[in-house]
Amino acid sequence: MRDKKRDELLEIYRLLRNRFGHRNWWPADSSFEVIIGAILTQNVAWNNASKAIDGLKRANMLEPLALNERAAEEIAPLIKPSRFYNMKAMKIKNFMDFYYREYGGDLSVMSAESPAVLRKKLLAVKGLGQETADCILLYACGMPIFVVDAYTKRILQRYGIFKKEPSYEEAQRYFTENLPRDIELYNDFHAQIVQLGNCVCKTRPLCGSCPIAAVNGSKCRFTITTVHRSE
DNA sequence: ACCCAGGGCGTTG
DNA sequence: CAACGCCATGGG
Numbered sequence: 001m002r003d004k005k006r007d008e009l010l011e012i013y014r015l016l017r018n019r020f021g022h023r024n025w026w027p028a029d030s031s032f033e034v035i036i037g038a039i040l041t042q043n044v045a046w047n048n049a050s051k052a053i054d055g056l057k058r059a060n061m062l063e064p065l066a067l068n069e070r071a072a073e074e075i076a077p078l079i080k081p082s083r084f085y086n087m088k089a090m091k092i093k094n095f096m097d098f099y100y101r102e103y104g105g106d107l108s109v110m111s112a113e114s115p116a117v118l119r120k121k122l123l124a125v126k127g128l129g130q131e132t133a134d135c136i137l138l139y140a141c142g143m144p145i146f147v148v149d150a151y152t153k154r155i156l157q158r159y160g161i162f163k164k165e166p167s168y169e170e171a172q173r174y175f176t177e178n179l180p181r182d183i184e185l186y187n188d189f190h191a192q193i194v195q196l197g198n199c200v201c202k203t204r205p206l207c208g209s210c211p212i213a214a215v216n217g218s219k220c221r222f223t224i225t226t227v228h229r230s231e
Numbered sequence: 232a233c234c235c236a237g238g239g240c241g242t243t244g
Numbered sequence: 245c246a247a248c249g250c251c252a253t254g255g256g
Contacts, residue, residue: 080252080253083251084239084253087239
């Protein structure tokens, strides 16, 4: 059947959704907070990023105008829990410069760009890579862009869809070419994958050294029905 | 005392 | 392009 890949992906999503319920992403009070959160959560547990967000909020810094006026040195101490805080303060700074220079600090103006153009512009901001840019496009701008992370690539490999871990582009292409162009599906699918990564068994089901979710010749089901929730 | 988290950049080979 | 080192906190 021509829709075999599509059905397989939808089956993975169904398993996850059935296990975890709708994830209702992105966890934030505003779209602007999504953008800052996307930077702060780079290579760190969400718990840490969340603390950094609280730090900004307590200083009344999680607003475009306030954040735009502050130097990176003033932002850094507020986001220490997010790890790599000096780098991330500079990344936030770089984004704010771009945000005001190009769009006057107005998200609706930025969101009026075409997804392809905006993606390219975001990637030109130092500190925003593909995953961060795509998180902004999908979760802040509501654009139909599938977000790939380390877990996503591992799923494709451990399911045997790819023999080795695919590149970001390969993984993204696989999802967007085989799934219906459905923003809500893109939204929750990625959230489900992250939730799976946060589950605890012996080790995390999708962590690099997980013995349970390793390829075993047949299709890996991640022991979805047997892993425990981390929450 | 480990290990790893919802990455990205700069530098090598 | 792949494979590194670097950035440098907090929870299990």
